[in-house]
Amino acid sequence: MLNRVILIGRLTRDPELRYTNSGTAVASFALAVDRQRPNQSGERETDFINIVVWQKQAELCAQYLHKGRLAAVDGRLQIRSYENREGQKVNVAEVVAETVRFLDRGDSTAAPSNSGSYASNPGGGSAPSTQPRPQRPAEPRPQYEDDPFADDAQTIDISDDDLPF
Known part of the structure; x- marks a missing residue:
């Protein structure tokens, strides 16, 4: 049997x-995930998925x-x-995360986490910069069997002229 969500x-x-009575940290948030195909009116719908x-x-x-x-x-x-409170049974669907990767980064305040993910600038979005970003030395990353994001932190050398947008 398999129960895996990416x-x-x-x-x-x-x-x-929040923290449980025994002191274990638990965080919850929701992700907005666009569906692959547009609906009948040609619009792409979004699912809002609870994460723990x-x-x-x-x-x-x-x-x-x-x-x-x-x-x-x-x-x-x-x-x-x-x-x-009304005595009605309520079912809740949520994804219990084993791995969370931070995919966008801020400018200079990006900080690596223990899981090998990188955090974004907590202050908000970053403005375009004409100065090159300093190269960070490669950090050892823990390897997990069947990790779908195993190669996500590799640096890609692309100039701004090569980008289509």
Whole structure:
């Protein structure tokens, strides 16, 4: 059996960090993920998917991820249920993240996390710059079996003239 979800999208809100009674960090946020195909009226629809992250990675997400940032999540789908105040059973679908990668970066305040992901500038978007970014030395990255984002931090040397936009 297999339960694996891989998502790339933008955060719809800042992560909410909480701690369990035993002191374990848990963060939650939602990703806006565009569907691949347009609907019948030619518009692309967006799904808003709830994400839950645990332990040190939860603290890193709360520290570096903010609304609008691009992130990749690798995890499993979890369906849980509870009774609301009216006594009705409510089912909630969410992705429990095993790995979260920060896909966009700010200028000079980008900081690597322990998972090999890179955090974005917490202050918001970055303005275009004419100065080249300083090259960061390669950092050892933990390797996970079947990691779908294993090669995401490799530097690509492309000049601005080669970009189509």
